[in-house]
Amino acid sequence: MVRSLIMAAHPFYRSPITAPLLPHPHYRTTKERYSVFQQLKQLAPDSILETLAKYRADSSPNKIDLGVGVYRDLSGNTPILTSVRRAEKEVLELQSTKSYVAAAGREEFNTSVEELVLGAAHAARSGRRARTVQTPGGCGALRVGAELIRASAPGVTVHVSDPTWGNHTPLLGSSGLRLARYPYYDASAHRLRFDAMLEHLDGAAEGDVILIHACCHNPTGADLEPAQWRTVTQLLKRRRLVPFLDLAYQGFAVDLDADAAPVRLVAEEVPEALIAVSFSKNLGLYRERVGALITIAESPSRADAVLSQVLQIARSIYSMPPDHGAAIAARIFAEPSLKAEWIAELTAMRARIADMRVLLARELCKTTGNAAFDFIRTQHGMFSLLGVSPQTVERLREEHHIYMLPDSRMNVAGLMPQNARYVAECVAAEVSRATG
Ligand SMILES: Cc1ncc(COP(=O)(O)O)c(C=O)c1O
Numbered sequence: 001m002v003r004s005l006i007m008a009a010h011p012f013y014r015s016p017i018t019a020p021l022l023p024h025p026h027y028r029t030t031k032e033r034y035s036v037f038q039q040l041k042q043l044a045p046d047s048i049l050e051t052l053a054k055y056r057a058d059s060s061p062n063k064i065d066l067g068v069g070v071y072r073d074l075s076g077n078t079p080i081l082t083s084v085r086r087a088e089k090e091v092l093e094l095q096s097t098k099s100y101v102a103a104a105g106r107e108e109f110n111t112s113v114e115e116l117v118l119g120a121a122h123a124a125r126s127g128r129r130a131r132t133v134q135t136p137g138g139c140g141a142l143r144v145g146a147e148l149i150r151a152s153a154p155g156v157t158v159h160v161s162d163p164t165w166g167n168h169t170p171l172l173g174s175s176g177l178r179l180a181r182y183p184y185y186d187a188s189a190h191r192l193r194f195d196a197m198l199e200h201l202d203g204a205a206e207g208d209v210i211l212i213h214a215c216c217h218n219p220t221g222a223d224l225e226p227a228q229w230r231t232v233t234q235l236l237k238r239r240r241l242v243p244f245l246d247l248a249y250q251g252f253a254v255d256l257d258a259d260a261a262p263v264r265l266v267a268e269e270v271p272e273a274l275i276a277v278s279f280s281k282n283l284g285l286y287r288e289r290v291g292a293l294i295t296i297a298e299s300p301s302r303a304d305a306v307l308s309q310v311l312q313i314a315r316s317i318y319s320m321p322p323d324h325g326a327a328i329a330a331r332i333f334a335e336p337s338l339k340a341e342w343i344a345e346l347t348a349m350r351a352r353i354a355d356m357r358v359l360l361a362r363e364l365c366k367t368t369g370n371a372a373f374d375f376i377r378t379q380h381g382m383f384s385l386l387g388v389s390p391q392t393v394e395r396l397r398e399e400h401h402i403y404m405l406p407d408s409r410m411n412v413a414g415l416m417p418q419n420a421r422y423v424a425e426c427v428a429a430e431v432s433r434a435t436g
Pocket residue numbers: 069136137138139140165213218246248277278279280286289290291
């Protein structure tokens with residue numbers, strides 16, 4: 001009753017029974033003009049999905065997938081961690097409702113994430129300048145962060161590394177923000193372009209946002225050294241640039257604390273920052289969509305204002321984050337025996353990736369007769385850019401059934417001890433063919 005009174009009073013309200021059916025001003029009579037979808041063109045699949053489709057269609061028993069960005073164990077599986085299985089069982093036993101959580105997600109999850117990323121005693125936390133909300137994966141955090149920037153400073157440019165993860169551009173660019181690229185990595189020389197990076201950042205406009213991979217850079221595997229992080233942090237501070245740190249592989253490079261050290265350093269030095277966190281890889285919770293956005297503001301009252309905006313943005317996109325994966329993660333972070341088990345499993349994943357790096361670099365050294373590919377050994381995380389041409393990537397796929405992305409990004413975690421020699425032989429043959 002109340003609802004209908006309000007509706008009747010609204011100037012645009014018309015009763016569905018009594019209102020005359022007037023044609024909409026944009027109504028078209030022909031079917032073609034009328035259709036909402038008629039003008040849409042078929043889009044090409046992105047390079048990751050295209051590589052995956054080609055891999056699936058390949059009937060060779062010897063095919064090797066180094067394309068898709070998921071961790072694989074020695075059996076080629078992307079396993080559910082034992083700590084996750086145990087925590088999930090407990091979550092299901094204890095769960096009494098499926099009612100909504102909140103736009104910010106689980107409070108205990110958010111607190112634990114802050115501790116895991118910033119450390120329990122970080123100045124931004126004790127100064128009550130940090131706010132954390134749970135998001136649907138790291139992608140959700142990146143997108144909400146982009147919308148937040150767009151809402152508060154629509155004129156700024158977001159600078160991303162060249163190269164960067166393929167999804168950064170659509171995730172950040174779809175918000176309408178202007179994007180630019182800063183030099184980061186020379187794929188043919190296999191090294192960072194640190195001086196060029198500094199020069200570019202030095203020329204960025206005050207208030208611009210700089211997206212930096214906190215560790216295990218995707219797609220290059222090349223991270224800044226601690227001294228380089230200190231230099232970049234000072235530059236961000238001096239030039240009043242706002243860091244947006246993407247932490248998608250915490251624990252995959254050195255360990256949980258060392259991998260978060262750059263984030264902690266930057267967050268201590270600058271007045272404002274955004275941090276996108278993903279638990280897809282380090283907890284193996286990919287499809288459960290577990291992530292968080294941490295914002296750091298100049299004062300507690302600014303931090304509250306930022307949080308209110310973040311919550312409104314979340315409400316307007318997906319309303320509330322999914323709960324199940326975050327409930328599992330929160331249980332693992334809070335329960336010491338689960339946490340210890342998770343850390344042991346994370347350590348094993350990291351060790352397997354490092355082993356494959358050492359093995360592949362050694363095999364490539366033997367098959368090519370030089371140390372040109374030794375960079376693979378020292379890089380971090382799942383990815384390295386082989387630094388070969390798209391034609392060589394194509395030949396590796398068509399002739400040898402080895403799949404990687406067109407830019408020659410390969411997932412080292414897709415490699416097995418028994419096929420490293422084969423991959424190295426094929427790469428050496430194709431590189432010598434291309435150069436000789
Ligand atoms: C650099 C980087 N950032 C963020 C993400 C987001 O991960 P997700 O949304 O699956 O948590 C990924 C995933 O591959 C990534 O590589």
